[in-house]
Structure formats: structure tokens, C-alpha cells
Amino acid sequence: MTQYPTLHMIIGGEKVSGGGRRTFPVVNPATGETLGELPLAEPADLDRALEIAAEGFALWRKSTPQERAHVLNGAARLMLERADDLARIATMEQGKPFHEARIELMMNVGLFQFYAGECSRLYGRELVRPEGQRSTVRWEPVGPVAAFAPWNFPLGNPGRKLGAPVAAGCSVILKSAEETPASALGVLQCLLDAGLPPQVAQAVFGVPDEVSRHLLGSPVIRKLSFTGSTVVGKHLARLATDNMIRTTMELGGHGPVLVFGDADVDKALETCVAGKYRNAGQVCVSPTRFIVEENVFEKFRDGFIAGAGKVVVGDGLDAGTTMGPMANPRRPEAMDRLIGDAVAKGARLGAGGQKIGNQGYFYAPSVISEVPLDADIMHEEPFGPVAIINPFKDEDAMIAEANRLPYGLAAYAWAGDPQRQRRLAARLEAGMVGINSHMIGGADAPFGGVKWSGHGSEDGPEGVRACMVLKAVHEG
Template sequence: MSYPDLHLVIGGERIAGGGRRTSAVVNPATGEPIADLPLADPADLDRALDTAARGFRSWRESTPQQRAAVLNGAARLLRERADDLARIATLEQGKTLAEAKVEVAMNAALFEFYAGEAFRLYGRTLVRPAGQRSTVSHEPVGPVAAFAPWNFPLGNPGRKLGAPIAAGCSVILKAAEETPASALGVLQCLLDAGLPPDVAQAVFGVPDEVSRHLLASPVIRKLSFTGSTTVGRHLARLAAEDMKRTTMELGGHGPVLVFDDADIDRALDTMAASKYRNAGQVCVSPTRFIVHEAVFARFRDGFAERAGGIVVGDGLDPATGMGPMANARRPEAMERLIADATARGARLCTGGERIGNRGYFYRPTVLADVPLDATVMNEEPFGPIALINPYRDEEAMIAEANRLPYGLAAYAWTQDAQRQRRVSRAIESGMVGINTTMIGGADSPFGGVKWSGHGAEDGPEGVAACLVTKAVHEG
């Protein structure tokens, strides 16, 4: 299939051309441009703000039935268009077609869950003396500025759009300029399902210009951002100038505790597949493998063997197990991090090099015995690098898991029920997987603590983040 035409969407109108600046969209499997994306100018952003304000005034009065009909209809359209949407995501982001199809399915399930949540925005009546009445209600916060990154080009826009729509808010979505067609495809499903055109807009542009313009406007009452901690801090400062509410899903450095009583083969099969999913470009990717010394050698060698067996290639090829990295910056970052680690004494067990001279392919990599002062042990690699180190006991393993200021996702492998409870309590993380990597779901909150952000997406918490609380007292 051909790659679709690109545009902004404001008030349901597709906007392109007009002398606007453009940005090239590149296929990471080839390194070649596949389209030019029009970038919003200040007038476009002002128009989007005016439209969002108008859309909020009407959509906040919509009924649960109207909101649910749109979200359920969009879920149906996502499933009908799954093959085309997945292929677009693979073309512009690089992930395997199978992974992209999972993203579509997750989006559809999330929209359906949020459709149900539209009926569950409950308040309460407080007990008061006769003749008095006090109620607590939850109302939509207002127009939302939502910024989505490129690593999940379908799933992230779905998260950013679904919760505000269920809550009765309008949205201005700025998805990643690297992966615009996927985001536009998700928005189109909502519009085709009956979402009023004023309720959701899509703009693209120079990120700092767009964020400063939108967040300086009093129209925007909430910021939802997924991305790096560095950018999140910058946006939080901008939002604080006008006391805008924020939901921040930021970086991570996922620790994996592997105890000596773990089912090692199952842990290896599960964690290796998870580590190299989307070429490691996943905020909850398992990264630091904190392994009890009694099983360290077996785990290290088994992980390296599995990493070395992964077929790397174009995500559209059914034989591919891992696609390219998303852009030219990522292989360069891998080279820098691995060179630093090996110079400090880390052992390169497998990988550590680019593949070919076309596209952004990088070999799945395993580093062992990595010193704690290596950059990769302290900065999120966001790539196909597994770090495996030995530890003597549970106390030392938990200490390493909590050493960094990140706290998005953590994992542990042990068959001891008491240890499972101890570890789940002790680890400082927004999400913990015990003998599993399945830490998300439409009904489950997704978010972190410490430098990994605050607030949550998905689940009832995702909709609640788009609401404000009002108490009314009648005498």
C-alpha cells in the first residue's frame, strides 16, 4: 500500500500546503524519506485553540450514551482498518507488523473500556441535617493539550484521545512528527464514528514552538505528556505558569530481579522477547537484569543465546523478529553507550554493532558485569541493550532496583510467595510484574513515580485524570 497524504486536522478540516514549513517522514528500514509533513504556524495553533474551546463547550454537555457511541464505534473501525493502520505504523516507525497489529487491538480495547467509563463518572451526596444538601461531582477539566511520542505511533495517540473524550473534554493532539500518519489514522476512526469535528484536533510542528504556544494559552487546562524526563520537566514548568493540571508518563530504567529459585528458562524466554520488542524502544522495557549470583552465569549465557538468535530486518517481512530503530539518532546513541560501558570494563556478550549500511538496524546486545558508573547504567538506553549483573542477596538486589530516580516499571522472578510480597512492597515503581511482563491493560492504571512522572493513563484513573472535583453545599 502507498503511504497516505499528510495534513493537520482542525475543526474536521484537513490542512496542508499553503506555504507551510514541512518535515520529512523517513522509513527507518531504508533511511529514505516517504512523505513531507506540513507543520503548523502560529495562526494554525490559534485556530486549533479557538476550535478546542468551542468543542469543549458543546462536548462537556454530551451524554454518556453519545460518548460511548463514539468510542465503541471507533473501536470497531480500528479493528476493521487494522491491517492498513499496522502497515502505516511499520512504514514510519519500523516495528514489526505483528507488534503494530497488537497496538491496534490494544487501542480498540481501551476505547471500549473508556466507553463504559463514560457511564461511571459518579459523584456522591453527603449526609447533612434536614433542609441542607451537599453534593460532590466530577466535571471535565477542559481542553487538553496532549503530546504523544513516536515509539507507539498508534497506542500513544489512542491513550491521549480516549480518556479526554470519555470525560467530556476536547483535545489538541500533537503526535510525533516522525510518525504522523498513524496518529491521523486513529483520530480519523473517532471522527468517522461520529465525534464532532470541534472536539479533537491534530497539529504537528517544531515541538518547542508548539508546546510553548499551546501551554501559554488559558484555553488549555490540562497537559498530558509521554516522553523523556528532560522534556517532561520543561513542559511541567511551562504548565505551572498557568497552574495547568498535568499527567506525565516519563522515562524509565526497568530493573528485573531474578532470584535463585526462579524458573530460569521461562524467565529467559519471557524477558528476552520483552527486551527486544520494538527494538527496546519501550518506556517499560526491562533493562537492568539484577541476577542472584547462584544463577548469574546460566542466565547471562541463556540471554545472550536468545538475543543472538533474533532475526533483525524490515518490519514488513514476516520473518523479522526485531525491526530497525526509529531514527538515525538511536543507533548513534547505542554506539556511544556501549563504547562507554566496555571502556569501563563491561563484557560485551553479543551484539554491539549496526547491521548493514541502509536503514537504522542494530544488533540485539547483551552487556554483563557493567560498572555502576557506566552511563548506560544510569541513563535510559531506549534501545536493544540488556545489562546483566550478579548480586549476592535479596537486600542488595532491591537496593540496586531502587538506586536510580526512575520508577516506571519493574519486574521480579521468584517462586517464593513471601518473597513476591516483600519485593512488590519494597520496589519503588508505579508498576511491578511478578513472573510476568504483562503489566498493562485497558482496566489497569499505567504510570510511574519519582522521575518517571505522575498521574496515570488507562483504567478508571485515566479518565479521572481528565476530571476536576466540585463540592456544592445548599443551606
């Protein structure tokens, strides 16, 4: 079995720990036991990381597309070789089932391979000018990137944050979640072992507000990439304005799912139940608010309750587990609060609604229905294993409910009528829409939201371009 590694930071290629630094206990959410002590950055560590990032950018911006692609492809190969170990580490510190962690790792492999190809597709253009004149438009790397990644996808989020700057020719300082550090360090180590100069990518950990204020207060940082809650995203965006730092914000959601009477309800149930309880619902694009046409409401609700009862909750390293624990003690407490408030206001509890066992952070797969609009859960992203199922009369009412909240990350719809499918694609206010499918991502597709769910994109060509700036050059 994989042993949990000794924790450290990586600054200038050096593994940094000890030295009287503060530490953070990393806990296995399945057992509540401490896995290791993570060293936290002091101001001097952050100053050193910034100095090295500036050196790394001066070096890496001159690299050729072939050099960048070689590193990304090499890192993808190393991730494949280390896949089982990396996935087990992710399960130990985050809780998700091992097979989910391995899928997440494979998504990183595909993204790095795509970005390797994208290195040679960063085209500019030449403008039409009179003879003797020349005007070109070129893409250039933006500069050192501060990248903040959350705990819910401990391998995938760091992969996104590291892959795009490396492909674009930038340096990057990664601050991943303190709850899941070893996964992020494993991804970064693959890049370093594949030949990435140590000045180009570093990993620090620390008290989040201390680190963000220090990094974003430095003129070295030219770009912020953040994935996390809307509240924190707004705070970081305000910090970024002082130095006019460019931002990519992938923030919260409250994923609506529209289910119409002409849909294949059985297929919708099979897909939606699996999607809802993936990673214990701790997914920014998780299907959450099920907006169901009245004539199939009872069938869908009862089918969902039955599906929730078949979910096997347990340690993510156990072979039969289909849903692991929640990642930290805050999440079961949030579930109790939100579900309790909804039931107190008249919602029907169809399944779950309580913690499981007295060890770890397990919560039962939950279903609530006929939830009144004044319930907190109708406005606040639950980020947990709870499905909200409500009946609606017609298409207009269903779309209005889907668009009611200020979030717009992912939206889903199940409908048989092709004309309705096209209307939904146009009218749903979201950065990503799935029609009769919950597959809304891919290495070649932009990932991002609108409204309070943020701006900018990761993945696809857009993910690399987000780490670049345009320059127009005019020659007389």
C-alpha cells in the same frame, strides 16, 4: 499493499496542508527513504486550533455518557475494520514488526471499548447532611487538553491521548510525534468518522518547542498530558505552571528486573528476551537492568546471549522479522555511545554492540554484563536493544540496586518464594510491578510511574479521572 497516505493536519475537521508551510520529511527507518512531507503548524494554525478547542469543549461537556460511549465504541469498530492498513502504516514510519503494530492497534480497540463503558461509571457521591440540606461531590471535565505523544507507539500513544479526554467530556489538541504522523491521524480519523464533532479533537504538528510554548501559554488549555523523556517532561511541567495547568506525565524509566535463584530461570529467559527486544527496546517500560542472584547469574547471562542470537532483525513488513530497525538515526548512535562507554570501562560484551548493514537504522540485539557502576548506561535510559546483566549477592542488595536510580516506572521480579514476592511488591519503587510476568498493563489498569518517571495515570478509570476535576456543591 497499503500506500502511505498524503500528510496533513486536522484543524476543526479540515485537512490542513500546503499554503507555504514548513515541512518535515517522514522517513522509513528500514530504508532511510522519505515517505512523505508533513506540514508544520504556524502560529495562526495553533491560534485557530485553540479557538476551535474552546468551542469544542463548550459543546462536548454537555454530551451524554451515551453519546460519548457511542463515539468510542464506533471508533473501536472502525479501527478493527482498518487494522491491517493502520498497522502497516505504523510499521512503515516507525519500523516495528507488523505483528507488533497490529497488537498495538488491538490495545487501542480494547481501551476505547473500556472507556466507552467508563462513561457511565463517572460517579459522584452525596454526603450525609441534616434534613433540609444537601451536599454532593461531582466529577466534571477539566477543559481543553493539550496532548503530546511520542513516536515509539505511534498508534497506542495517540489512542491514550485521545480516548481519555473524549470519554471525560473534554476537547483535545493532539500533537503527536512528527516522525510518525500518519498513524496518529488514522486513529483520530476513526473517532471523527464515528461521529465525534470536529471541534472536539484536532491534530497539529510542528517544531516541538514552538508548539508546546504556544499551546501551554494559552489560557484555553486546562490540562497537559505528556509521554516522553524526563528532560522534556520537566521542561513542559515548568511551562504548565504559568497557567496552573494540570499535568499527567508519563516519563522515562530504566526498568530493573530481579532474578532470584529460586525462580524458573528458563521461563524468565523466555519472557525477558522477548520483552527486551520488543520494539527494538524502544519502550518506556522495557526490561533493561537485569539484577541476577549470583547462583544463577551465569546460566541467565549465557541463556540471554543465546536468545539474543535467535532474534531475526529485518524490515518490519517481512513475515519472518522479530525485531525491526530503530526509529531514527539518533538511536543507533546512542547505542554505540552507551555500549562503547560501558565496554571501555570494563563491561563484557556478550552479543551485538554494532549497527547492521548500510541501509536503514538497524542495530544488533545486544547483551553486556558485569557492567561497572560508573558506566553511563547504568544511569541513563538506553531506550534500545541492549540488556545489562549484573550479579548480586542477596535480596537486600538486589532491591537496593533496583531502587538506586531516580526513575520508577516499571520493575519486574522473578522469584519462587511467595513471601519474597510480597516483599518485592511492597519494596520496589515503581508505579507498576510485574512478578513472574512482564504483563503490567491493561485497559482497566492504571499506567504510570513515580519519582522522575512522572505522576498521574493513563488507562483504567484513573485515565478518565485524570481529565476531570472535582466540584463540591452544598445546598442549604
